[in-house]
Amino acid sequence: MQIKTIITSTIAVIIIAAFIVGMVALGPWSHKVTQLQGVEVSEYQGENLSSINDFRENSINGPQYIDINTYQLQINGLVASSANYTYDEVVNSFANYEKVVRLNCVEGWAVNILWQGVQVRDILAQAGPLSQAKVVIFHAYDGYTTSFPIEYIMNNSILMAYNMNDVIIPPERGFPFVLVAESKWGYKWIKWITQIELSDDINYKGYWEEHGFSNQGDLDKSSLDSPSFLPF
Numbered sequence: 001m002q003i004k005t006i007i008t009s010t011i012a013v014i015i016i017a018a019f020i021v022g023m024v025a026l027g028p029w030s031h032k033v034t035q036l037q038g039v040e041v042s043e044y045q046g047e048n049l050s051s052i053n054d055f056r057e058n059s060i061n062g063p064q065y066i067d068i069n070t071y072q073l074q075i076n077g078l079v080a081s082s083a084n085y086t087y088d089e090v091v092n093s094f095a096n097y098e099k100v101v102r103l104n105c106v107e108g109w110a111v112n113i114l115w116q117g118v119q120v121r122d123i124l125a126q127a128g129p130l131s132q133a134k135v136v137i138f139h140a141y142d143g144y145t146t147s148f149p150i151e152y153i154m155n156n157s158i159l160m161a162y163n164m165n166d167v168i169i170p171p172e173r174g175f176p177f178v179l180v181a182e183s184k185w186g187y188k189w190i191k192w193i194t195q196i197e198l199s200d201d202i203n204y205k206g207y208w209e210e211h212g213f214s215n216q217g218d219l220d221k222s223s224l225d226s227p228s229f230l231p232f
Helices: 002-026 087-093 120-127 150-154
Strands: 073-077 083-085 096-104 110-119 135-140 145-149 159-164 178-180 193-199
Touching (some): 073 120, 083 087, 087 159, 096 159, 110 120, 110 178, 120 193
Parallel strands (some): 073 193
Antiparallel strands (some): 073 083, 096 110, 110 159, 135 145
C-alpha cells in the first residue's frame, strides 16, 4: 500500500510539472498591449531592457481597466492621518525616482524593466505610521492583496511605479500603479493598487499566500510553503 501511494504521488508530481512546462511553452497567458502612451525604450544606461510585451498575463481576474477620473488611492489603517489621493496628486506630490529592476515570476520567466515612480515610504511618512503598525497591506482593484513587514517598506527605496520603459504603465500591466517589490517574487508585485493599509496583524496573508506561497516572498528562498494549487 505504501509503495502504491508513493508511485501515485510521484505520477501526480510528474503530471503537474509536465503541465507547467507545456503551458509556459505555449504561452497561453501572454497578453499583448494594444497601445502605448509614449515611446518605449529598449536600453537604459547601457543595460538592455525587456519589452512591455514580454510579460505573461496571470492575474486572478484578468486585466483591470480603471477610470482615472474617479480613481482614489486610499492610505488608512494605523496611521495618524488617513488620506485619499488622485492619480495626479500621487505623481506630482512626491519625489520621483527611476531604476531598472528585474521581476522574477515563480513560473520561470523574468523581465528587466526601467521603472519610474514614487517611494511608498514617502507616502506613508506623510500619513504618519503609528507605533502599533507592523505590516503594510496593499489592496488591488481586482480584490488581490499582499503584505510586507513595515521595515521592508520604510527602510528601502520601494517604488510604486506609474511608468515602465519611459511609457505610462498600460492597463494590462497594472495602471495606474504597480509595486516594484525588489528582492521579492513576482506575486508580491501587486498591480492596480487602490489602497495601502497599515496593520498590526503580523499573520496577515494575501491572495497567493493564503494558498501556500511564502508570505515573505524572498527571491533567495523558495516561493512555496505548501501550495494547495498553482498560480496559473
